[in-house]
Structure formats: structure tokens, C-alpha cells
Amino acid sequence: xxxxxxSGGGSxxxxxxxxxxxxxxxxxxxDFDLAWFRQSPEKEREFVAAISWTGAKIYYGDTVKxxxxxxRDNAKASxxxxxxxxxxxxxxxxxxxxxxxINDRGPVRDAYWAHQQRQYKAWGQGTQVTVxx
Numbered sequence: 583x584x585x586x587x588x589s590g591g592g593s594x595x596x597x598x599x600x601x602x603x604x605x606x607x608x609x610x611x612x613d614f615d616l617a618w619f620r621q622s623p624e625k626e627r628e629f630v631a632a633i634s635w636t637g638a639k640i641y642y643g644d645t646v647k648x649x650x651x652x653x654r655d656n657a658k659a660s661x662x663x664x665x666x667x668x669x670x671x672x673x674x675x676x677x678x679x680x681x682x683x684i685n686d687r688g689p690v691r692d693a694y695w696a697h698q699q700r701q702y703k704a705w706g707q708g709t710q711v712t713v714x715x
Contacts, residue, residue, distance in 0.1 A: 584608040584704040586678045591709030594668050601664040602709060604678035611659035615683030615690035617702060618652065618663045620674035620711075630676070631663055632696040635683030641696045645671070668713045675708040 590602040606614060617632035629643045631652040642650055651664045665672060679702035681689040689701030 584614075584680060586680060586704060586706035588676065588678050588706045588709040591676060591711045593712045593714065595715055596669055596713055598668050598713075599664060599666045600668060600711060601662055602676055602711070604661045604663075604706060606659050606661075606680060612656045613682055613684045614680045615688040615696075616652075616654060616661040617679045617689065617696060618661075618676055619679060619699065620672075620676045621708075622674040625674075627677075627699060628674075629697040629699075632690045633661060634686070634690040635688060639690050639692075639696075641690065641693045643697075668711075670713050670715075673711060673713050675710050677708040678706040680704050 585607050586604055588604045594600050615635050618630040619627050620630050621627040630646055631650055632641045633652045633654050637654055649666045654661045681701055681703045690696045695701050
């Protein structure tokens with residue numbers, strides 16, 4: 583059974599940068615597409631970023647485009663999300679998600695499906711990020 587564990591959350595000030603990590607266990611990491619979503623009490627769960635199993639396809643949500651970078655390290659079975667120029671509206675629980683991606687049939691096969699939560703078969707518990715002065 584695939585499990586995801588996020589880390590790296592915390593409290594930062596506006597303008598700071600933050601890097602989140604997510605470790606996958608229970609399956610061959612290199613076969614999986616990975617994504618980050620976020621959720622705050624007053625908003626629906628929102629797509630943040632996704633990276634395909636090969637790393638060749640990367641997509642970002644509109645609210646972080648130009649400020650975020652998603653990457654993966656297969657040797658560490660980890661996916662990373664860095665967000666620069668943090669804003670108070672970035673405050674949320676950041677949640678890692680995954681689905682099998684081999685042969686480009688997974689959730690990150692194109693931009694449309696990468697945004698669809700139902701495409702992802704396993705989710706982490708999340709790590710809280712708070713941005714305030």
C-alpha cells in the first residue's frame with residue numbers, strides 16, 4: 583500500500599520562500615506521478631503543482647505559477663515543492679497526492695487531468711503552512 587508523508591511546513595513571513603517535501607513508500611517511486619494540492623478552511627481543495635513519473639511534464643496552478651517549483655528525486659523517493667514570495671493567501675494545509683504514471687496513463691498525462699483530484703489514488707495527511715507578518 584502506497585503511503586505519503588509530507589514535511590517542511592511551518593510559519594513564514596510574506597515574501598519568504600518555503601520548501602515542502604513528500605516521501606513515498608510502499609511502491610516503486612519512479613512509476614508514480616505526483617502532485618501537491620492545498621486546502622484552507624474557507625476554500626475548496628486547490629491544485630498547486632504536479633510532476634509526471636519521468637519528470638518530463640510539469641504543471642502549476644494559476645495561483646502559484648511563476649513562484650513555485652516542483653521537483654522529484656527518485657533516489658530519495660521524494661517530491662519537493664518550493665514556493666517563493668509567499669503570500670498570506672498561500673496559508674493552507676499542503677497535501678501530497680500520487681497515482682501510477684507509467685506509459686503516460688497516469689494523472690499527470692496532461693494539464694487537464696493533472697488538476698483532477700479523482701485521478702489520484704493515494705493522499706498524504708498534509709503539512710500546515712501559515713504565512714503572516
